[in-house]
Amino acid sequence: MSRIRAARLAPVVEMAARAEREAARMLGRCQGQLTQAEMKLGELERYRADYQQQWLDEGRKGVSGQWLMNYQRFLSQLESAIGQQSQSVNWHRDNLTKARAAWQERYARLEGLRKLVQRYIDEARMAEDKREQRLLDELAQRLLQHGAE
Template identity: 70%
Template sequence: MNRRAERLAPVVDMALKAEREAARQLGQAQNQLLQVQRKMAELERFRGDYQQQWIERGQHGVSGQWLMNYQRFLSQLETAVEQQGRSLTWHQDVVDKARASWQEKYARLEGLRKLVERYRQEAQLLADKQEQKQLDEFAQRLKPSAY
């Protein structure tokens, strides 16, 4: 490895650690979002079941007390769904930001890797040219003189 590439090794290591940490944070944010999505689905399913109960009970007649309890609970359920919706939006935003951060760190890491590879290729090309020059000089010395 040439000196320029060697000097970049600690920078590449730091970029790799940053990219891995960003990937870990993205995974964690995605898991939290998935949990919030599941809870939202449960609330919506429960609301649908509860509304179906209203339809079934309503066909047979309900008391005023039952109707008031139903409306109060449905209102609380709607509040919970709205809160969960806000939580879902917030968690989606966190995932989006974490993804952008990871993409930025990944792009930096890949850029550094390409730079190191270019430095290696340049060093190899220079070494190949120097070797060819030495071989040419050696071949010139081995030629018999034309006198």
């Protein structure tokens, strides 16, 4: 009976395994997207630092009012881009957290099903072993009875 229950669960285990694999793929995608967003943010921040260093270098030489206005306008745009990219990083980080939780849930479900199937298989094996032992005991009793006759 337990083997039959284990066999009946096979399609459920397979569905759970597919769901877990899909969740793992999504987790990987989310991790990759977060990594890309963080790299882009890092590039923007390095560009801002380079641009600010340029300001210091040019400022020592003396700059025109037009150059200063252009610098400030560009720096403002750059700060805005950094702010947007920082929001993107946070969004991707939240997505990654959700994807990790979804994967952990599916993984736990799959492992629970696998343990249940293994328990059913173990129960069937124990019942089979008991049945075989009972048959051997009966056979031994018959042999003893026939030997005594």
